Amino acid sequence: MLGIMRSMPGSLEWNGNKFRVTRSDPDLSASGNLEFDEKGFVDSLRVTYRLGSGEVHWKIRYAYDDDNTAPMPSRIRCFLLQNNAEFEIADFNVHQLRLSSHAMGQDALRPDNIIAVNQWQMLLHTNGAVYLTTKEGTLQKLEVSQRALPPDEGRNHRAKMPSGIYAAWAGTNLSIFILAWRVRANKSLNQQTKDENL
Amino acid sequence: MNPGRLNPLAAFVLGIVFCTSSVLAAMDSPAVAEFKKFLSNPPMVESIVFSQRQHPDPQKPSRLDLPLSSSQVFRYYEGRFQQDTFLLRELRDKDAISDLKTTGLLAADDGVAGWFYYGPNSGNKIIEFGTGITNKARRSAYVTSYNLR
Numbered sequence: 001m002l003g004i005m006r007s008m009p010g011s012l013e014w015n016g017n018k019f020r021v022t023r024s025d026p027d028l029s030a031s032g033n034l035e036f037d038e039k040g041f042v043d044s045l046r047v048t049y050r051l052g053s054g055e056v057h058w059k060i061r062y063a064y065d066d067d068n069t070a071p072m073p074s075r076i077r078c079f080l081l082q083n084n085a086e087f088e089i090a091d092f093n094v095h096q097l098r099l100s101s102h103a104m105g106q107d108a109l110r111p112d113n114i115i116a117v118n119q120w121q122m123l124l125h126t127n128g129a130v131y132l133t134t135k136e137g138t139l140q141k142l143e144v145s146q147r148a149l150p151p152d153e154g155r156n157h158r159a160k161m162p163s164g165i166y167a168a169w170a171g172t173n174l175s176i177f178i179l180a181w182r183v184r185a186n187k188s189l190n191q192q193t194k195d196e197n198l
Numbered sequence: 199m200n201p202g203r204l205n206p207l208a209a210f211v212l213g214i215v216f217c218t219s220s221v222l223a224a225m226d227s228p229a230v231a232e233f234k235k236f237l238s239n240p241p242m243v244e245s246i247v248f249s250q251r252q253h254p255d256p257q258k259p260s261r262l263d264l265p266l267s268s269s270q271v272f273r274y275y276e277g278r279f280q281q282d283t284f285l286l287r288e289l290r291d292k293d294a295i296s297d298l299k300t301t302g303l304l305a306a307d308d309g310v311a312g313w314f315y316y317g318p319n320s321g322n323k324i325i326e327f328g329t330g331i332t333n334k335a336r337r338s339a340y341v342t343s344y345n346l347r
Contacts, residue, residue: 093272
């Protein structure tokens with residue numbers, strides 16, 4: 001994404017030299033604008049990330065190899081703009097870029113050969129659990145992922161209350177009722193004794 | 199030449215010049231057009247090799263008081279990309295593409311499953327995420343590997 005963070009590839013929508021990101025992390029939205037130099041090359045992108053905690057401003061600067069006839073930058077530097085100052089956060093150099101005119105096969109994007117050469121052991125994360133792939137090719141369950149609460153369950157606090165709280169609440173109410181009943185019974189007994197004495 | 203016809207002709211020429219310059223100003227240069235297209239509709243990348251400069255204080259990379267440019271430590275990566283699929287892995291150096299030994303990070307997604315190797319501290323284990331982009335862990339790994347993509 002040439003320096004644009006936490007956004008899906010191909011998710012930029014342009015309106016002139018302004019853009020907005022259409023698919024990103026759910027807690028974030030991003031937009032900005034493009035600036036170009038006198039040679040007609042993109043000089044920088046000004047990006048504003050909007051999070052729940054507020055806005056963060058960045059500037060992404062691009063540089064090009066002198067002998068580079070391709071329009072893509074060879075250096076990408078990301079700066080955080082904060083308190084009227086710039087802080088360089090990231091610096092990428094592109095050493096080689098080879099585009100393809102035809103779709104690559106799935107094998108080109110699978111790391112099977114790399115896994116075999118490095119002799120990495122495979123852990124499989126699926127169906128809310130993690131499994132170890134044994135040498136025999138079987139799966140051995142290691143741990144179960146914590147179940148995330150559905151959104152409505154999180155809002156309905158009664159659904160999360162344990163039964164002990166209900167028992168304590170009911171017990172307190174019963175005690176108050178018995179106490180009130182006994183006070184009332186004592187009162188009427190005292191009144192009856194008074195009447196008899198008179 | 200008839201002087202009475204000069205003014206409308208000059209206005210016509212000026213109008214043409216003005217309209218042409220406005221249209222040209224609104225049009226992107228080839229480099230800008232290509233750049234925009236790259237971000238909104240990425241091409242298939244057969245191979246990209248790039249490096250990332252490391253923070254001068256690796257224990258506290260959030261420190262802003264140390265200029266990044268003071269570091270001369272780099273990590274190298276090789277990547278491939280096409281719509282919704284990618285493979286990225288760390289290289290020993292920028293010329294080590296043919297060496298499949300990967301000592302650092304690896305992230306891959308072939309559109310059906312995803313893989314993540316966190317580096318030498320992960321106990322030589324690679325995680326494969328189950329099928330479906332809706333798998334939360336897989337989606338999270340995909341989105342958080344943004345700086346490699």
